[in-house]
Every structure is written in C-alpha cells, then in structure tokens.
Amino acid sequence: MLEIKNLHVKLEEEDKQILKGVNLTVEAGKVHAIMGPNGSGKSTLSYVLSGKDGYEVTEGSASLLGEELLELEPEERAALGVFLAFQYPVEIPGVGNMTFLRTAVNAQRKARGEEELSASDFLKHVREKAKELKIDAEMLKRPVNVGFSGGEKKRNEILQMAMLEPKMCILDETDSGLDVDAMKLVADGVNALRDEGRGFLVITHYQRLLDHIKPDVVHIMADGRIIKTGGPELALEVENNGYADILAEVA
Amino acid sequence: MALPELKQTTTEARLASLSMNESGCLAAARRAALSRVQTMGLPDRRDEYWKYTRPDTLTSAEAPKAAVLDSDEAPMFDQFDRLKIVFVDGVFDAAASDDLTLEGVSIERLADIEGKDIHWAKEIFGVLEARGQSPVERPLAALNTAFAADGVVIHVTGKPSKPINLVYRHESDSSDAMLHHVIKVESGAEATVLENGPAASRFNTAMEIDVADTGTLHLVRAQGRDHERRAATHMFARLGRESVFKSFTLTVNGVLTRNEAIVEFLGDDAVAHIAGACVGDGDFHHDDTVFITHDAVNCESRQVFKKVLRNGAIGVFQGKILVKAGAQKTDGYQISQSLLLDDDSQFLAKPELEIYADDVACSHGSTSGAIDEEGLFYLRSRGVPEAEATDLMTLAFLAEAVEEIDSPDIAVSINDRLYGWLARRS
Ligand SMILES: Nc1ncnc2c1ncn2[C@@H]1O[C@H](COP(=O)(O)OP(=O)(O)O)[C@@H](O)[C@H]1O
Ligand SMILES: [Mg+2]
Numbered sequence: 001m002l003e004i005k006n007l008h009v010k011l012e013e014e015d016k017q018i019l020k021g022v023n024l025t026v027e028a029g030k031v032h033a034i035m036g037p038n039g040s041g042k043s044t045l046s047y048v049l050s051g052k053d054g055y056e057v058t059e060g061s062a063s064l065l066g067e068e069l070l071e072l073e074p075e076e077r078a079a080l081g082v083f084l085a086f087q088y089p090v091e092i093p094g095v096g097n098m099t100f101l102r103t104a105v106n107a108q109r110k111a112r113g114e115e116e117l118s119a120s121d122f123l124k125h126v127r128e129k130a131k132e133l134k135i136d137a138e139m140l141k142r143p144v145n146v147g148f149s150g151g152e153k154k155r156n157e158i159l160q161m162a163m164l165e166p167k168m169c170i171l172d173e174t175d176s177g178l179d180v181d182a183m184k185l186v187a188d189g190v191n192a193l194r195d196e197g198r199g200f201l202v203i204t205h206y207q208r209l210l211d212h213i214k215p216d217v218v219h220i221m222a223d224g225r226i227i228k229t230g231g232p233e234l235a236l237e238v239e240n241n242g243y244a245d246i247l248a249e250v251a
Numbered sequence: 252m253a254l255p256e257l258k259q260t261t262t263e264a265r266l267a268s269l270s271m272n273e274s275g276c277l278a279a280a281r282r283a284a285l286s287r288v289q290t291m292g293l294p295d296r297r298d299e300y301w302k303y304t305r306p307d308t309l310t311s312a313e314a315p316k317a318a319v320l321d322s323d324e325a326p327m328f329d330q331f332d333r334l335k336i337v338f339v340d341g342v343f344d345a346a347a348s349d350d351l352t353l354e355g356v357s358i359e360r361l362a363d364i365e366g367k368d369i370h371w372a373k374e375i376f377g378v379l380e381a382r383g384q385s386p387v388e389r390p391l392a393a394l395n396t397a398f399a400a401d402g403v404v405i406h407v408t409g410k411p412s413k414p415i416n417l418v419y420r421h422e423s424d425s426s427d428a429m430l431h432h433v434i435k436v437e438s439g440a441e442a443t444v445l446e447n448g449p450a451a452s453r454f455n456t457a458m459e460i461d462v463a464d465t466g467t468l469h470l471v472r473a474q475g476r477d478h479e480r481r482a483a484t485h486m487f488a489r490l491g492r493e494s495v496f497k498s499f500t501l502t503v504n505g506v507l508t509r510n511e512a513i514v515e516f517l518g519d520d521a522v523a524h525i526a527g528a529c530v531g532d533g534d535f536h537h538d539d540t541v542f543i544t545h546d547a548v549n550c551e552s553r554q555v556f557k558k559v560l561r562n563g564a565i566g567v568f569q570g571k572i573l574v575k576a577g578a579q580k581t582d583g584y585q586i587s588q589s590l591l592l593d594d595d596s597q598f599l600a601k602p603e604l605e606i607y608a609d610d611v612a613c614s615h616g617s618t619s620g621a622i623d624e625e626g627l628f629y630l631r632s633r634g635v636p637e638a639e640a641t642d643l644m645t646l647a648f649l650a651e652a653v654e655e656i657d658s659p660d661i662a663v664s665i666n667d668r669l670y671g672w673l674a675r676r677s
Binding site for chain 1: 623624625626628629630631632633634635636637639640643644646647648649650651
C-alpha cells in the first residue's frame with residue numbers, strides 16, 4: 001500500500017539532512033509502528049509523506065497504491081487517501097470545526113468524483129462518530145482546536161480520520177499527553193477503522209499505546225534511518241531497555 | 252491666523268465650486284460650519300491626520316470621474332424587509348423609496364425640514380460635528396454640514412419593526428454628492444439603520460447620532476463595489492447613560508475611502524462597538540480613523556477593524572481612545588489587523604491611548620501578517636484545495652469584526668458578500 005524507498009530528505013532552508021535513506025513498506029490491513037529517540041526524523045517522515053513545505057527530497061520515492069506521492073499537492077495526497085494525525089494539531093481561529101470537517105469531507109469526495117454529502121447526512125454521520133469518541137456537540141461548534149485541551153485535540157484528529165476514511169493513516173505521537181482513559185478512546189477509534197483495505201503507520205514513544213493498538217510490525221528509527229524491524233516484541237524490548245542496546249547493536 | 256498658502260488656495264477653490272442654502276431653520280448652523288471650514292482650511296497632505304491618506308482628490312474643486320459598476324449582483328440588504336430610502340447620486344428619489352411612515356420612528360427629508368422648526372434636529376445638526384472638531388480637526392465634515400443639501404433626519408421614539416435602509420445609487424460617472432443625516436434615538440427606543448451602495452463618483456457623508464439614555468442604535472454599512480469611487484464619511488455619535496451604539500462597516504474595493512468615527516460617552520454605563528471589515532484589491536486605499544472619548548464612568552468601547560489586502564492595496568487605521576479624568580472603570584478595547592495576501596500590499600496603523608483616569612482597563616493591538624502557513628497546511632492535508640483553504644482562513648480572519656453585528660441574518664449577508672469578493676479572485 002505505502003511504499004517508501006531510499007528516502008532522503010533535507011531541510012529546504014538549511015543544509016541539514018534529516019532522512020538518510022528510509023525504506024518502509026506498509027501493506028493494506030496492517031499496522032506498522034515506528035519508535036525511536038527524539039529527533040530521529042519520525043515527524044519529518046510524516047510531514048514529507050503528507051506534503052508539508054520546507055523539506056527537499058534529495059533521493060528516493062514514496063508511493064501510495066502505486067501512485068507517486070511526492071510530486072502531489074497536500075490536498076491531492078489527501079484525496080488519494082493519505083491522512084496524518086498531527087503531533088501538534090493546529091488551531092485555526094474563526095473556522096468552525098463543523099464547517100472545516102464538512103468542507104474537507106466534501107472536497108475529498110469532489111476530488112474523487114463522488115457526490116457531496118448532504119448537510120443532514122453529514123450531520124448524522126459526524127454526530128455518530130463524535131459520540132463514539134466522546135466529543136460533545138459544543139466542541140464541534142467551536143473553532144478548530146482553539147481552546148481544546150491536549151486530549152481534545154487528539155480526539156479531534158481521530159474524528160477527522162473517522163470522517164475522512166483514509167486509506168493510509170499516519171499517527172504522529174497521538175498518544176503523547178493523553179491520560180489512560182483518553183488514550184483508550186483514541187485507540188478504540190483507531191481500532192474501529194482497522195480494515196483489510198487500510199494501512200496504519202503509528203509513531204509513538206511508548207509501548208502503552210501499542211497495548212491497545214496491536215502492531216503487526218515495529219520499526220526503530222534513529223538518525224534518519226530505520227535501523228531495526230521486528231514484531232511486537234521489539235516494542236517491549238524498547239519499553240524495558242530503552243534504545244541504547246539497539247543503537248549499540250547496529251553501530 | 253492665516254492659513255498656509257496651499258491650504259488657502261485649495262479651500263477657496265473648493266468653496267467656490269459649492270453653493271450654500273442660506274434659508275430655513277438650519278441656515279445659522281450652516282453659516283457657522285462654513286466659518287469653521289474657512290478657519291481650519293481643508294486637509295492637505297502635510298496634515299498629520301492625513302499622513303497616510305492623500306486628501307487631494309477629496310478636496311479638489313472638481314470630483315474625479317468614476318465609472319458606474321455594471322454588475323448583476325443584487326444590492327445588499329435586498330432580501331430584508333426594511334424601509335428603503337433611496338438617494339441617486341446624492342439626491343433623494345421619492346419614487347424609488349418606500350413610504351416614510353413607520354411606527355416608532357419619524358423620518359423626514361433634510362431638504363423638507365428647512366421650513367419646519369424641528370427643534371430636536373437643530374440641537375444635533377452641526378452640533379455633534381462641531382464638538383468633534385476638537386481635539387482633532389475634521390474639515391471635510393464641517394464642509395458637509397455647510398453644503399449638504401440632502402439627507403434624512405430620523406427620530407426614533409419606539410422600536411420600529413424593521414430596519415431603515417439608506418440606499419445609495421450611483422448612476423452618473425461625474426456625480427459629486429454630499430449627504431447629511433441626523434439620527435436621534437430617544438430613551439428606551441431602539442432601531443437598526445442600514446446603509447449601502449456607492450452614493451456617487453465622489454461622496455462626502457456625515458451622520459450625527461444622538462443616543463439618549465437607555466437608547467440603542469445598530470448601524471450596518473456596506474460600501475459597495477464601484478471601484479473608482481472616492482468617499483469621505485464621518486459618523487459622530489454622542490451617547491447617554493446606559494445607551495448602546497453598535498456600528499459595523501463593510502468596504503469592498505474603492506480607490507479611496509476614508510471612514511471617520513467619532514464617539515463620545517457622556518452618560519455612565521454606555522456601550523459602543525465600532526467595527527469594520529474591508530477587502531481591497533490592487534488600486535485600493537482604505538482608511539479607518541476612529542476617535543473615542545470616554546467622559547463618563549463605566550463605559551465600554553470596542554473597536555475591531557480587519558483588513559484583507561492584496562495586489563498592492565493599502566489599508567490605514569488611526570484609532571484613538573481618550574479617557575478623560577474621572578472616566579473611571581472605562582473598558583476600552585481596540586484591535587486593528589490586516590491580512591496581507593502578498594508582499595505588495597501595505598497596512599499602516601497608528602493606535603493611540605491617552606488616559607487621564609487611574610481605574611481603567613484599556614488595551615490595544617495592531618498586527619499585520621500573511622496567512623498562517625501552518626493552518627493552511629492543516630486544511631490542505633485534510634483535502635481542502637489551496638484556494639478554498641485560503642478563503643476559509645481569510646473569512647476566519649474577518650470573523651471577529653463580522654461577529655460584532657448582532658443580527659445573525661445581517662452577518663450572514665455580509666459574509667456572503669465577502670465570499671463573493673473572494674470568489675472573484677483574479
Ligand atoms: N523545520 C525544521 N527546522 C529545523 N530543524 C528541523 C525542522 N524539522 C525537523 N528538524 C530537525 O530534524 C530532526 C528530526 O526532527 P523530527 O522529525 O521532528 O524528529 P522526531 O519526530 O523523531 O522527534 C531534529 O533534529 C529536528 O530538530
Ligand atoms: Mg516528532
């Protein structure tokens with residue numbers, strides 16, 4: 001589904017190489033986790049896949065379902081099925097959460113040549129999903145992420161994901177800053193979306209989230225590369241011993 | 252004291268192009284206004300108050316021509332049930348206007364009261380304008396008092412069931428118009444006044460507003476799309492105890508617009524909100540100049556001005572809050588912000604506070620910036636195309652000003668206009 005080959009990325013503004021040859025394939029229906037020390041390039045990878053400005057791909061490629069991603073605009077990638085749950089969801093004063101969601105859902109449908117959702121269908125759908133995530137109606141009316149608590153922001157990301165039904169879900173530290181209950185809500189939201197036709201890339205620091213979202217494959221990223229790949233047991237190893245052993249092993 | 256030569260020449264030339272109505276009950280006020288103009292002289296580019304806006308095309312003897320806009324867009328406020336008062340190129344059009352009778356309000360044409368002695372209007376006409384000449388001079392307003400031949404006087408004594416809509420139509424490419432309106436809202440009375448359309452190729456309007464104790468006035472203005480028009484407007488408001496005055500102005504394009512708002516709190520516990528949203532493209536210059544004087548206790552003033560500028564458009568904001576000694580518990584808020592959609596556009600702001608009381612809460616802020624890239628990327632990453640995401644962010648930027656309108660229906664109609672403007676993007 002998602003195929004990343006030998007991806008090299010540097011900052012556009014400075015001469016700083018951040019990704020130094022990332023190879024990664026996520027198959028449909030699978031959950032891959034990426035763990036790794038701070039600064040190893042995990043967020044950069046998620047941004048480059050979703051099309052953020054400021055990065056320059058110097059080598060390599062990334063494709064989703066056979067379509068080259070890196071040349072596309074962010075909105076085109078979204079319409080293809082890329083979704084990033086941001087590590088730091090952005091506040092947008094003045095834009096209502098509901099307006100935002102509806103505009104996004106319909107823009108994607110339009111881009112795919114599907115009919116737009118009627119206002120009532122949309123409303124019904126969003127209320128249902130919001131309820132599952134314990135997002136109250138008040139939160140839907142407020143401007144996007146403005147005044148939301150950390151947990152509310154993360155749940156809002158999952159709500160967007162549920163509404164947009166992307167093919168490839170990338171979650172960047174969606175668990176950080178969440179208490180146990182909130183994390184469970186988020187994990188339930190993700191698990192509800194697990195499907196044969198959908199891939200997940202879950203970036204996290206903690207085994208905790210992976211107790212709830214069971215990964216099929218775990219990758220360890222350090223200094224811009226995937227340095228080790230294994231099964232769920234790899235996450236447990238990190239949890240118990242930290243990254244030091246793994247880093248020493250590959251050095 | 253003699254005026255500087257340039258000012259003297261400009262003023263004389265302009266006065267020579269005008270003729271004054273010397274009869275009727277307002278004649279004395281007009282003569283007094285004329286002598287104010289002669290003493291002050293008309294503004295020129297050396298005046299500090301006109302540092303950011305060149306007044307020469309507003310003061311020239313002849314008005315520059317302005318093409319009449321050809322558009323199928325329905326005029327603003329057309330969808331509302333309202334009492335319509337139409338002026339074409341600055342002249343009242345009885346046939347196009349509604350019957351002026353409405354419960355809770357009496358409306359007369361300014362030109363018709365000359366023979367009558369409407370004493371309440373005499374206490375306001377030229378009086379609020381004259382008060383507003385200090386500490387800063389506003390000669391174009393005095394010029395208006397002296398020479399405006401038309402306008403309306405609106406006396407609100409109850410709660411009229413629908414808004415009163417002053418509709419301005421522009422039909423001649425060389426019209427040069429002055430309109431003077433007087434509004435008095437009596438104690439406990441409440442009304443909404445709407446103003447829309449380009450009044451003429453060049454126009455100068457003055458509105459004197461007296462809101463008595465516990466009265467309420469809502470004013471919503473939409474300055475139309477005629478791109479070549481030049482306008483100077485003045486709004487003088489005097490507020491009594493526990494009165495409420497809320498004004499919002501939308502400006503869409505226009506080569507030159509100077510909107511001055513002068514508000515004076517004379518009674519305690521009153522509220523004034525003065526807001527504006529303007530969107531300009533290219534050869535566009537828009538100036539909001541506001542002066543709020545707190546001379547009573549526990550009054551709230553709020554100024555919210557937002558400007559979206561692109562393709563070299565220029566926005567100006569000069570806003571002052573003056574809190575006089577004794578005006579304790581004043582709550583003064585002022586924000587002026589511009590969204591620059593490119594590097595060619597410019598925002599010039601001069602926010603000022605002058606406070607002589609010690610127990611007050613006043614704040615002001617002025618910012619100028621581009622669209623928030625992080626927000627834009629966030630929207631796009633959810634599939635919203637760049638242009639649409641930019642529009643959403645732009646409307647969001649203007650929202651704080653539009654939200655100052657109390658009526659949701661009117662606010663929606665303003666937003667529709669803003670959307671229309673965005674959709675016409677080149
Ligand atoms: N826009 C940027 N400007 C400067 N440095 C950046 C930028 N983006 C990423 N970096 C740097 O790149 C490295 C990787 O960052 P990041 O991808 O956020 O790592 P992670 O998510 O794994 O903690 C860090 O050293 C970080 O400081
Ligand atoms: Mg990160």
